[in-house]
Amino acid sequence: MDIDKLLEDIFNDDVSLDLKALFEEKIVEYGVTKTRALKLLNVDKDVFEDIINGTAKQPNLIHVVKIAEFLEINVDDFIQMVLKNQNTENIASIDRARKVRFLMKNFDVKALTKLGFFDNTDDIDELVERVLHYFGYDSIRQFEEELVTPLYSRTKRQFSDKMKDFWVRSAYQTFRLIDNTNGYDRERLKDVIVNMKPYSQDVKNGLYTVCRALYNVGVTVIFQNYLTTTHVRGATFIINNKPCVVLTDNQKKYPTIWFTLLHELHHVLFDYDAIKTNSYHLSDDEDLFLIEEKANSFARDYFMPRANFDYIKTYIKNDYMVEQFAKENEIHKSLVYSFYTWYQQELYNKNYYAAFKEYYPDYKPAIAKLNPITWDEDTVREASEKIKAVFEIN
Structure with a gap:
């Protein structure tokens, strides 16, 4: 799943679907009541309402998949619709998870902090901003799209690989700008x-x-x-x-x-x-x-x-x-x-x-x-x- 695109679509007002109305259409089409449908799906009414309304703090994945299947909606699309109704705090937590993944995947934060590249902080936003500012990128997506393909590739990348990648990217950007x-x-x-x-x-x-x-x-x-x-x-x-x-x-x-x-x-x-x-x-x-x-x-x-x-x-x-x-x-x-x-x-x-x-x-x-x-x-x-x-x- 492309988290960057997902987050963009969440804030895109052009992408909209009334999940409640769609559910009502489906139970009419299937000839069942709401209560009967939820019982067959084994989804509690309150849980269902929280998922549809976007008030569920941590929607159960199994319930999300079952409801998406009932509505005949692609699971990724349904997740997007559910998240669109989420409060800003929940959406911000997704954005934070994306930033954590970006940092952990690409950088040895501890070693770079020791070298003085990062300040001694746990603020994810500050750490990501430091990286993007240093390399001259506007977003995580731009950074990842313009990466130099590394010569070495392993199924599990060691910390030394991350430091090499950092060193290579710094040199590459320097030569490109010179x-x-x-x-x-x-x-x-x-x-x-x-x-x-x-x-x-x-x-x-x-x-x-x-x-x-x-x-x-x-x-x-x-x-x-x-x-x-x-x-x-x-x-x-x-x-x-x-x-x-x-x-x-x-x-x-x-x-x-x-x-x-x-x-x-x-x-x-x-x-x-x-x-x-x-x-x-x-x-x-x-x-x-x-x-x-x-x-x-x-x-x-x-x-x-x-x-x-x-x-x-x-x-x-x-x-x-x-x-x-x-x-x-x-x-x-x-x-x-x-x-x-x-x-x-x-x-x-x-x-x-x-x-x-x-x-x-x-x-x-x-x-x-x-x-x-x-x-x-x-x-x-x-x-x-x-x-x-x-x-x-x-």
Whole structure:
């Protein structure tokens, strides 16, 4: 049953039927008295009157079905007629149930409250209004009609799925509103990728400069704060035939952001058609449909291929040698330590993840100019306008 349509029809004065008159017509047609008809239906007279008059606070479903059958009316239509006679308090309770269903189905309210997206309130109207206002929708129906079809689907959706859906919808709306007017040029993208490595050395402005260059070749890159339990490092969308990339701070490490950017750009270059068919791709998602290792290898080989690791591993504790090695390879030295750590784990099963922390710069200055989307933003539209302004500065 479409509850939205049901509620609309309840308040539609054009939809009207006199149930009492219809009942009188039926007992005349069947040649029985009202008392006899109700006895055969096993419906108490007072109960019948309450249902017909709309005064029953909680009409018994079995009685409703029996009366609808007697009157030869479709049950859904009869329910609509019964509800049309209900008092405003009962109708409001139906509307509340619809809103509760909408929130519980689509959002992890507890987690989003903890993040600051929702205020700490149990007011259903306020919670629904917050969602609709943030995404820019006028109604629950509009929200649900414009949803992006998720890549993952299960019979029972876990809380993490709801958080992923929220993250995806936020990114999708942001890209749709930014609406990059530059045409996607794959060959020019290759040129940007070839020349972007040195910018990793500039912590404050490097990522910003590269993202502006990508925007000019039709690839929009935004940054969204990581959402707990999603396990999503980044994502690639195809919207209006243009690639769009989302980065997160799920590991809160400067080298990881650059690695993720190259990883996603590999998907743009080589998995464009597959992503276009599926609307988007979440990297590190547990339900992958693309081969992630190819994208990982692409990013590793770009910054620090195996041969470079074999060379620098002997000198890794010599800060001067690592500094010179990083300069020669045109990368920030934190990437040297980050990839060294990965190779040690992968090749020798040695854990160095707690080492070299002093060489990792704070990642926040790198993303500051990109106006990262946080979950206390007022609306996606406002966030999108700030991001668009950054990319279109002359």
